[in-house]
């Protein structure tokens with residue numbers, strides 16, 4: 001029966017399959033990176049530098065077609081932690097973040113692109129940053145996976161402390177809101193902390209923090225792909241049947257039927273004069 005309910009059901013099925021496919025593609029990318037099949041070594045690009053009191057914040061971003069990595073490297077702007085903190089303060093106050101960023105990029109041999117001023121606000125509103133704001137130094141790594149859009153996010157943080165010798169020591173990851181799941185028999189090497197290909201494999205951490213705009217875009221993309229066989233094919237078949245004077249729904253021969261209703265399945269049709 002190809003009634004309105006039939007088409008509505010098909011549209012709902014396509015939407016659900018689109019969402020599931022978008023999710024599976026993102027997790028497939030994660031698994032590929034943990035397995036070393038897909039490279040996670042992306043060229044680094046510094047996108048911003050700013051003072052978000054009491055911290056000096058540097059934002060780096062790297063992109064591949066399937067993965068977007070954003071790193072906020074945050075240090076308390078304190079002479080005991082950043083020896084040239086007063087210089088940073090003066091330069092940023094005098095020249096503004098764009099000029100400083102330009103200089104940092106020139107120093108690193110990177111091309112200059114317009115600075116993303118919004119990153120400072122984005123950082124200030126970052127919930128992870130709010131959780132560990134009193135640490136001396138920390139890195140927040142946000143990885144987004146998905147294709148064609150980044151749709152599933154993973155956020156991890158690592159904190160650092162100035163040790164007595166003057167160097168920075170890494171503290172255990174304190175942030176415990178990473179929102180990942182693992183499947184016991186799926187193992188690989190963690191690409192996030194550059195530990196790849198070192199040590200024993202561990203269970204793959206699949207992130208389940210959705211990036212809603214990207215997930216919606218991917219769900220629509222894969223939903224339309226599912227619609228080709230699930231909606232497109234029945235439409236084509238229905239047209240072909242009706243051209244042969246048969247019921248578009250059940251293929252019953254309607255030659256001689258004048259009631260406008262298929263005697264087999266009850267579908268209404270335009271009677272052929």
Ligand SMILES: [Zn+2]
Pocket residue numbers: 247248249250251252262263264265266267
């Ligand atoms: Zn019929």
